[in-house]
Amino acid sequence: MTMTAGILIGRLALAALFGALIGLEREFRAKEAGLRTHYLVALGSCLFMIVSQYGFDLADVFSLHPAAMQASVRVDVSRVAAQIVSGVGFLGAGMIVLHKRFVVGLTTAAAIWTTAAIGVAVGGGMWAVAAVATALTLAGLELFRLVDRKIGTAKHELDVAFWAADNAAVGRALAALNAIRGAAIAGYEASRHGDTGVHVSLQLVSTARGARPGAVLAALREVPGIEPERVE
Helix, strand or coil: CCCCHHHHHHHHHHHHHHHHHHHHHHHHCCCCCCHHHHHHHHHHHHHHHHHHHHCCCHHHHHHHCHHHHHCCCCCCCHHHHHHHHHHHHHHHHCCCEEECCEEECHHHHHHHHHHHHHHHHHHCCCHHHHHHHHHHHHHHHHHHHHHHHHHCCCCEEEEEEEEECCHHHHHHHHHHHHCCCCEEEEEEEEEECCCCCEEEEEEEEECCCCCCHHHHHHHHHCCCCEEEEEEC
16 A cells, blocks of 8 residues: 555654643643653654554565565554554553552553554544544543542542640540541651650541641641641
């Protein structure tokens, strides 16, 4: 199958544009993989697909190996695409890290993987499908973020520290924090400092919108014998 250079260059440009659109969203969210990464992933995937489809001329193979004319020669253009699927997985894996007992980077890794698929689609000539996939990807990244905020499923963690008059006050403070809707204490450390009291530092994990620093600080101030030090 022959294909003019202009059409192939157009596919490269379109794939780069779609990748850049997704990358801009990630850049706006200050993610590790942003505009340039997604741009290059889409562009590279499209180029691999174009080379896989149109970069190998069987006439050249037959001229170098005349005996191949007598054999049944098959060209599988999907082999390069299959390698892109697994190869980009390593790039995405580098985006996934563990931070404060939370796994972060999964969405960016998935965006990179999807961007590669969009590049392959454009390289294969499926422009309309790639355009719809780009729109759906951007919609998913932004709309589902709004849904998370609306229903309060987005996890976050607060570092909390306070002084307590005695162990009984510590118990009352922990009970007050656990009573905050959707919040849970992931772990805490307590140490006594002579007559000063007991110093407590803890991590409060929450999936609820109510467990914001102001709400946590207000809950601690209502507990007798507690002097808040830090909520962030």
